[in-house]
Amino acid sequence: MSNVAPLLQVKNLRVEFPTRRGTLVALDDVSFDISPGEVLGVVGESGAGKSMTGAAIIGLLEPPGRIAKGEILLGGRRIDNLRYEEMRRIRGKEIGAIFQDPLTTLNPLYTVGRQLAETMTTHLPIGPGEARKRAIEWLEMVGIPAAAQRIDSYPHEFSGGMRQRVVIALALCAEPKLIVADEPTTALDVSIQAQVIALLKRLAREKGTAMMLVTHDMGVIAETADRVAVMYAGRVAEIGPVREVVKHANHPYSAGLMASIPPLDRRVERLAQIDGAMPRLSAIPKGCAYNPRCPQVFDKCRTYRPDLINAGTTQAACWLYDTEAPRG
Amino acid sequence: MAAAVNRFFGSDLWWSFTRSPVTVASAVVALVCILGAVLAPWIAPHNPFDLASLNLSDAFKPPAWDEEGAAEYFLGTDDQGRDVLSAIMYGARVSLLVGLSATIFATVLGVSLGLTAGYAGGHVDSVLMRICDIQLTFPSILVALLVDGVVRAVLPREVHDQIALFVVIFAIGISEWPKFARTVRGSTLVERNKEYVQAARVIGVPSVRIMFSHVLPNVVGPVLVVATLNLGLAILSEATLSFLGVGVPPTQPSLGTLIRIGNDFLFSGEWWITIFPGVALIAMVLSVNLLGDWLRDALNPKLR
Amino acid sequence: MFAFIISRILQAVPVMLTVALISFAMFAYVGDPVAIMLGQDFTEAQRDQLVRDLGLDQPFWVQFATFIGHAAQGEFGLSYRLSRPVAELIAERAPATLELAFTAAALALLIGVPMGVYTGLYRNSWLSRFFLTFSLVGVSLPTFLIGILLILVFAVWLGWLPSFGRGDTVKLGWWTTGFLTVSGLKALVLPAITLGLFQLTLIMRLVRAEMMEVLRTDYIKFARARGLPNRAVHFGHALKNTLVPVITIVGLQLGAIIAFAIVTETVFQWPGMGLLFIQSVGAADIPVMSAYLMLIALVFVTINLIVDLLYYAVDPRLRIGRGKGGH
Numbered sequence: 001m002s003n004v005a006p007l008l009q010v011k012n013l014r015v016e017f018p019t020r021r022g023t024l025v026a027l028d029d030v031s032f033d034i035s036p037g038e039v040l041g042v043v044g045e046s047g048a049g050k051s052m053t054g055a056a057i058i059g060l061l062e063p064p065g066r067i068a069k070g071e072i073l074l075g076g077r078r079i080d081n082l083r084y085e086e087m088r089r090i091r092g093k094e095i096g097a098i099f100q101d102p103l104t105t106l107n108p109l110y111t112v113g114r115q116l117a118e119t120m121t122t123h124l125p126i127g128p129g130e131a132r133k134r135a136i137e138w139l140e141m142v143g144i145p146a147a148a149q150r151i152d153s154y155p156h157e158f159s160g161g162m163r164q165r166v167v168i169a170l171a172l173c174a175e176p177k178l179i180v181a182d183e184p185t186t187a188l189d190v191s192i193q194a195q196v197i198a199l200l201k202r203l204a205r206e207k208g209t210a211m212m213l214v215t216h217d218m219g220v221i222a223e224t225a226d227r228v229a230v231m232y233a234g235r236v237a238e239i240g241p242v243r244e245v246v247k248h249a250n251h252p253y254s255a256g257l258m259a260s261i262p263p264l265d266r267r268v269e270r271l272a273q274i275d276g277a278m279p280r281l282s283a284i285p286k287g288c289a290y291n292p293r294c295p296q297v298f299d300k301c302r303t304y305r306p307d308l309i310n311a312g313t314t315q316a317a318c319w320l321y322d323t324e325a326p327r328g
Numbered sequence: 329m330a331a332a333v334n335r336f337f338g339s340d341l342w343w344s345f346t347r348s349p350v351t352v353a354s355a356v357v358a359l360v361c362i363l364g365a366v367l368a369p370w371i372a373p374h375n376p377f378d379l380a381s382l383n384l385s386d387a388f389k390p391p392a393w394d395e396e397g398a399a400e401y402f403l404g405t406d407d408q409g410r411d412v413l414s415a416i417m418y419g420a421r422v423s424l425l426v427g428l429s430a431t432i433f434a435t436v437l438g439v440s441l442g443l444t445a446g447y448a449g450g451h452v453d454s455v456l457m458r459i460c461d462i463q464l465t466f467p468s469i470l471v472a473l474l475v476d477g478v479v480r481a482v483l484p485r486e487v488h489d490q491i492a493l494f495v496v497i498f499a500i501g502i503s504e505w506p507k508f509a510r511t512v513r514g515s516t517l518v519e520r521n522k523e524y525v526q527a528a529r530v531i532g533v534p535s536v537r538i539m540f541s542h543v544l545p546n547v548v549g550p551v552l553v554v555a556t557l558n559l560g561l562a563i564l565s566e567a568t569l570s571f572l573g574v575g576v577p578p579t580q581p582s583l584g585t586l587i588r589i590g591n592d593f594l595f596s597g598e599w600w601i602t603i604f605p606g607v608a609l610i611a612m613v614l615s616v617n618l619l620g621d622w623l624r625d626a627l628n629p630k631l632r
Numbered sequence: 633m634f635a636f637i638i639s640r641i642l643q644a645v646p647v648m649l650t651v652a653l654i655s656f657a658m659f660a661y662v663g664d665p666v667a668i669m670l671g672q673d674f675t676e677a678q679r680d681q682l683v684r685d686l687g688l689d690q691p692f693w694v695q696f697a698t699f700i701g702h703a704a705q706g707e708f709g710l711s712y713r714l715s716r717p718v719a720e721l722i723a724e725r726a727p728a729t730l731e732l733a734f735t736a737a738a739l740a741l742l743i744g745v746p747m748g749v750y751t752g753l754y755r756n757s758w759l760s761r762f763f764l765t766f767s768l769v770g771v772s773l774p775t776f777l778i779g780i781l782l783i784l785v786f787a788v789w790l791g792w793l794p795s796f797g798r799g800d801t802v803k804l805g806w807w808t809t810g811f812l813t814v815s816g817l818k819a820l821v822l823p824a825i826t827l828g829l830f831q832l833t834l835i836m837r838l839v840r841a842e843m844m845e846v847l848r849t850d851y852i853k854f855a856r857a858r859g860l861p862n863r864a865v866h867f868g869h870a871l872k873n874t875l876v877p878v879i880t881i882v883g884l885q886l887g888a889i890i891a892f893a894i895v896t897e898t899v900f901q902w903p904g905m906g907l908l909f910i911q912s913v914g915a916a917d918i919p920v921m922s923a924y925l926m927l928i929a930l931v932f933v934t935i936n937l938i939v940d941l942l943y944y945a946v947d948p949r950l951r952i953g954r955g956k957g958g959h
Contacts, residue, residue: 020343058857084862092859099857104850108949109872118868119858154948170858462647465884465932470891473913474925478658481916564774571776572898572910591780591899595795599784606777614772621768 005076006033007210008057008178013070013080015049015056015234017281024281026052026065027234031308036177039204039211041225041242043218043257045278048231050214054180056080057212058097059087074178093123096171096209098181098200102163102188106155112139112166113151116173123174138169142199161192165199172203179204179211185220193217197224218261222246230254233278233289240314250311251318253290288319296320344626354618361612365420373402374411376418385409391600404600407593412600415586416608422582423609426497427563433501434562435555438508439547443539445509446516457513460506468503472565475499476574492577500565504558511554515547549627556620560613567609583609636950640940644933651929655922656699659709660688708923713915718923722905727807728798729904732896733889735820736828740889741882744832748839749874752847753866763836770833775892779826779899786822794819796901827896831885838881842874849873876947883939887932 015027027049034040042050055061057072059079072080079090091097099105107115116135120126126134132151139147142165144158155163164184171179184200185193201224204211213225221228222242229239230251238251249255259272276293279285285292291301300319311321345351364371386409390396394404403412445456463471476499480488488495519525519542528538569575570584571591578585583605590602683689687698702708708718747767751760787795799815801808810816846852847870855865894906901907905924912920944950 060853060856088856088859088861090859091857097854097857099850099854101850105854107851107855107869107873109876109947110869118860118864122858122860122864156949167854170854174859458646462650465647465887465936466928467888467891470894470928473894473910474921477913477916477921480913481658481918560772564772567774568776568895571774572895572913574910574913587777587780594780594784595788597788599788602780603784606780609777610769610773613774614769617768617772 004035007036007038007075008034008212009071009073010053010057011071011073013053013056013072014068015052015061015065016068017065019064021282025234025284026281027056029307030070030231030234030236032229032236032239034178034210034212037205037208037210038227039201039213039225041221041228042212042214042231043216043221043228044231044237045216047278047281049234050216050231051182052234053231054097054182054212054214058091058095058180060091089123092119092176093174094176094178096174096176096179098164098167098171098179098184100183100186102160102167105167106163108155111152111154112158116151116166116170119170120173134173135169138173139166141203142166142169161188161196164188164192164196168196168200168203172207172209175207175209177208177210179209180214181211182214183216184213185217186215193220200224218246218258230257233284234281235289235317236308237290237318238311238314238316239308244313248313250314250321251316252294252296252320254316256295288317341626345622348622350618351622354615354622357611358615358619361420361608361615362424364417365424368414368417368421372411372414372417374414376410376415390598391604403604404598406590406601407598412604415581416583416605419581419583419586419605420608420612422493422576422580423563423566423584423612426493426500426566426576426582427559429497430500430504430562430566431555431559433497434504434558435508435551437501438505439512439544439551441505442509442512442547443516443543446513447520447535447539447543449520453513456509460509463503464506464510468500468561469565469568471503472496472499472569473572473574475502476569480574489577489579492575493580496566496569496575499569500562503565504562507554507558508551511550512547515550516543519543519546553620553624553627556623557617560616560620563609563613563616583612636944637937637941640937644937648929648933651926652700652703653696655703655925656696658918658925659699659922660695703923703926708926709919711912711917711920713912713917713920718919721908721920722923722927723806725903725905725908727809728902729890729893729897729906731810732820732823732827732902732904733886733893735824736831736893737886737889739824739828740831740835740885744835745839745878747832748836749843749866749871751836752840752843752874755844764840767833767836770829771837773829775826775830775895776899778829779822779896782822782826783899793821795822798903823896823900823902826899827889827893830892831889834885835878835882839874839878842877843870846870846873872946876943879939879942879946883935883942884932887928887935890931891928 010030010032013027013030014025017024017026030049030053032040042053044050052061052065055065056067059082061067067080070080071078074090074094079087082090106112113132113135116138117128117131120131120134121128124131136147136151139151144150144162144165150158155166158166164187168184171181179200181200185196188196197220200211203209213221215221225242227240228242228245230237230245230249230253232253238245238249238254240250245254246258249258253274256272256274260274262268262271274293279289279292285302287303288294288297288301288306291297294301298319300322304319306317306319306322308315308317309321311318345355369375386405389405389409391402391404403416405411406415441456445453476495479495479499483491516539525538525542528542529535566575566582567584567587570582571588573588575584576582581589586605587602587609590598590600590605593599593601687695690698706719710716711718711721714721747763751763754760783795786793794815797819798810799817799819800813801810801816802812810820851873852865852870855869860869891906893902893904894910896902897904897906898910905927908920909924911917912924
């Protein structure tokens with residue numbers, strides 16, 4: 001993979017929220033790449049900055065949040081400093097987005113056909129007639145039965161799972177090269193989740209679309225992603241091939257996270273858990289943010305913040321893998 | 329107590345107050361209006377009700393800065409030689425008295441009915457809310473006018489003149505209570521279904537005690553906001569009724585009465601008789617409304 | 633659709649009945665209509681005759697039913713003050729009030745909605761701040777003071793516009809209109825601004841608040857994430873969703889305009905129903921008051937019905953029968 005030019009590059013991204021009690025750093029020094037057609041899973045606890053990273057990439061950070069440092073490049077072009085109108089042409093056309101709750105993502109007052117058609121006519125050189133035809137094709141592709149009739153239905157006439165299929169069609173219909181999917185299955189019934197993930201995976205592969213898949217469901221990651229990034233307190237703790245991270249996590253936090261997944265092949269009396277809770281953004285400890293909870297903590301962790309360093313098969317932000325200055 | 333004071337000055341409420349110059353300014357204006365009104369008998373330059381001190385030869389004097397004005401009458405005089413500034417201070421007293429009393433009346437009525445409706449539920453709730461709905465369909469000024477008209481028709485003229493002030497307070501209060509009842513009922517419904525209230529019920533705490541000790545404290549914020557915004561409205565309603573000539577009796581002129589009387593002289597050029605009471609009314613209502621607006625935003629974390 | 637209208641009309645019936653009951657109670661029990669109608673000199677026989685004629689010896693419900701029957705035909709008896717049929721008095725005055733209310737409402741909507749959208753979209757621009765300050769002044773200014781200030785400036789000082797009355801009117805059947813003459817239109821300007829200003833600021837603040845609320849929703853964020861142009865996001869997606877709550881309140885406000893006309897008509901001596909009403913309140917002329925109350929209730933109920941129909945047109949979620957839900 002390393003010889004292919006990356007589609008998306010995030011370099012040292014820092015997102016800040018100015019508040020009256022001081023500036024909160026929501027993301028700090030976040031870096032990763034996504035290659036064309038690759039699926040990058042992003043995992044972590046709530047508030048780790050997964051969704052924030054997605055919002056920063058599509059250029060829709062909620063004010064007063066802002067990118068304070070770093071760069072985001074799409075196909076080698078810097079997109080984090082574009083004007084609103086230039087970025088708008090990229091959204092939908094080159095980066096599609098899927099949100100968490102299909103019940104609230106669709107405009108209740110417009111038919112799904114209209115919402116599909118307006119997305120396509122905005123980005124593609126086609127007229128209303130062609131857009132409608134393609135809208136029906138897209139509804140068929142995402143598995144809506146009787147698409148030709150359902151195209152004039154309103155969102156409330158679909159079930160939650162069906163609505164998320166419509167959202168997927170909306171995200172893909174202008175044929176973007178990258179999809180940012182923010183917890184696309186969290187709000188769905190468990191029985192529907194697998195179907196929707198399978199659909200997303202199949203369409204991404206067929207269209208050659210790369211995907212940043214934000215979730216806290218390790219099962220989804222293991223099944224779908226090529227590589228995975230583990231986030232903790234606004235930073236990337238570990239990043240690497242999915243198989244390696246799941247089976248042989250190097251960062252103590254990822255290891256703890258993976259140990260808390262219930263294994264399918266044997267019975268366990270009690271699942272492993274990580275003691276304590278992730279720090280609030282206003283109280284991130286000095287040194288490694290994970291040090292108060294880390295079972296392998298040593299002096300250096302309490303003073304210096306580790307960057308991502310090579311840890312064999314993956315990269316981990318952990319002093320355990322620092323070869324230059326051995327632990328002490 | 330000192331701790332409570334410290335907590336207040338360290339609170340978000342105080343912080344947002346000091347951060348908004350408009351709010352501070354309106355608090356100052358409101359304070360000046362209130363002090364001027366309350367202290368009128370002691371600080372007003374003249375007593376407009378002391379007929380002996382009135383001098384018809386001083387009638388229609390323009391404000392002091394006009395060539396024909398007299399320093400003694402800073403804002404000029406009316407047709408009977410009354411000092412406009414003093415009349416405004418005494419008038420503001422009546423306006424404020426009626427506005428405050430009517431708001432308190434509406435608050436007490438609305439909060440108790442709202443609590444009852446929200447807590448009792450069932451038929452009590454639907455009947456009370458139906459009444460609210462129907463009354464809210466009509467603008468409050470119309471309701472106040474009707475109440476005033478009916479009372480006027482029922483009571484003999486002499487009796488009516490004596491208690492006219494109370495009639496106005498009653499009429500305005502009656503016209504404003506549904507807003508309070510709605511607000512309180514909404515919050516009560518939310519609180520009622522919370523687990524701690526359910527728990528209190530289960531262990532047999534009397535309903536009335538649950539309402540007052542658990543539910544009421546949770547609705548104080550919204551009620552305070554509605555009451556502040558309502559005070560401005562009540563003062564306006566009183567002024568409107570008095571302007572229409574059905575409000576407070578002419579023996580106790582409010583700002584609205586002064587504006588009505590002055591209106592007759594608008595065309596002959598004596599604009600100050602009506603405009604200055606009008607400005608005073610606007611200053612009072614605007615400052616109260618601005619404070620209410622700020623309070624609503626400050627207490628509503630969603631808008632921050 | 634038909635069932636929807638019928639159910640809404642049925643919902644309006646209790647409201648009208650309640651108002652009718654209040655109206656009737658005022659009519660029957662406030663003051664003594666017999667004494668008022670007979671004047672000073674009368675015999676006991678005359679008195680009994682009148683009581684029978686008026687049906688005052690009948691039981692309450694019979695009297696109430698008779699009252700409703702008459703009211704439905706527009707009969708509210710004689711005005712105590714003017715000794716003329718109330719219906720006639722109101723019919724004479726209605727065109728003036730309706731034309732004034734219509735003009736004021738049009739003014740409030742055509743200016744208030746765009747201002748609300750603008751201030752909702754560009755919250756921090758200086759023009760928004762100016763509009764907001766202006767609206768706060770508009771809410772705090774009592775209607776009669778606005779009228780007085782306008783009269784002072786435009787009638788007394790500048791002498792551009794008349795300060796009272798309707799100007800010349802043209803008769804179209806029983807309707808008299810001021811829309812067709814220059815003096816009629818000139819006379820309309822100041823009262824319409826006075827009456828419309830408060831509603832204008834209210835509508836503006838409402839649209840602004842709703843707009844801000846809608847702009848925070850997920851579907852607006854998603855519309856942005858799909859790269860739709862701002863114009864489509866703001867005026868297509870956001871504004872249409874804003875309309876749903878705005879329609880309700882605006883409907884109620886338009887009804888309120890007719891009632892608020894009382895004050896404006898007093899300031900400008902505008903010969904409408906409001907002026908008639910206020911004169912009746914002063915003179916405790918109960919038949920006119922109760923007829924006016926019923927009329928206003930009817931206006932409100934009608935407006936509510938129209939609002940419901942508009943809702944139905946805007947929001948597809950209402951068009952589906954209850955049995956067929958979302959899941």
